[in-house]
């Protein structure tokens with residue numbers, strides 16, 4: 001995708017307090033699923049407040065290439081005319097997944113139980129990420145793969161029809177792997193079962209139930225057992241996508257760190273499998289108040305009023321990691337300005353995200369003047385006690401094609417003396433195209 005080609009550097013300078021009210025765009029996970037499930041339903045699904053970032057657009061293009069009609073109407077609503085489970089067509093060209101691991105892993109699941117062949121390609125970051133974690137269960141279901149060395153993209157998959165139902169215990173806490181198996185199960189006769197020893201985001205389960213799939217979730221001895229019965233027929237839905245807590249996170253941390261800030265971040269999804277960052281920040285002393293808690297599209301949502309706060313370091317319980325897995329980069333920034341030491345453990349999964357987020361953040365924060373020790377499975381950060389970071393001088397921090405590294409270091413720049421130079425802001429468009437405009441709106445930065 002375009003961001004891979006045109007690096008756009010920027011120096012994020014300390015600015016005015018963050019004030020007023022901003023609204024974050026739609027949730028990325030729910031937006032991907034809205035397009036995929038709508039494309040698999042019989043009839044017309046609509047989606048309001050869909051995230052129009054590059055990752056979600058990669059999903060839209062792939063579903064179109066496999067036969068769905070997907071249109072953005074003039075009022076911003078998206079309409080999706082589905083082909084029905086089992087009705088996907090063989091794409092004529094390779095499916096370009098850009099930077100998006102979610103598109104890739106979930107679509108591999110979808111295609112696995114269709115009798116079609118598809119080639120998946122991606123950018124340099126995505127091409128380094130492990131796909132073996134989905135290749136393994138989907139092969140057990142009958143799909144066949146020719147992948148690049150190490151189970152990576154580009155890869156070609158021949159789906160199996162009929163596929164074979166499996167019972168699969170997740171070896172890694174990954175909503176993407178869980179979803180891939182469940183989505184393959186949609187078009188597989190019989191019951192496909194996923195056992196989740198550690199709960200991960202549950203949007204797939206919630207939304208497939210809304211679309212009328214025969215899906216049950218049971219908790220036994222602390223594990224989640226999810227059964228889906230195929231072959232399913234999905235009913236179209238009218239979806240309102242709640243705001244993305246992972247995008248809100250950058251503004252919440254920025255407002256906590258910049259003195260004088262008092263900001264309302266509106267429309268933040270607070271699904272309990274996603275919202276642990278806000279609890280951790282509160283435990284560090286952050287003033288984050290929920291206003292007008294309500295339900296949007298079957299998900300809990302609230303406006304968050306965030307005021308500048310003195311934060312204290314914390315030992316983050318690794319058990320909460322899955323519920324804030326994308327938020328660690330920006331938590332590390334908060335920790336860098338807290339009083340005392342923050343210790344994080346159990347974060348091996350961060351090494352296989354859009355970048356190795358442990359080493360990328362350790363390197364970037366150190367360059368910006370923070371005191372960081374990188375360990376195998378987490379970072380240990382000695383905070384400044386509220387003093388701004390020195391900032392970078394001359395050498396920019398490296399984002400490694402990772403939107404969340406770019407946005408986290410932008411927040412670090414707001415809380416620095418001289419600013420933080422980021423080598424490339426273009427990856428931000430994958431998940432949060434309005435980030436810089438909202439930053440300008442809230443702080444004039």
Ligand code: S3P
Nearest residue numbers: 029102173174175176177325326
């Ligand atoms: C996602 C799951 C998470 C997350 C990603 C989106 C999803 O990945 O990091 O941004 O929508 O299912 P893993 O399942 O690999 O942890």
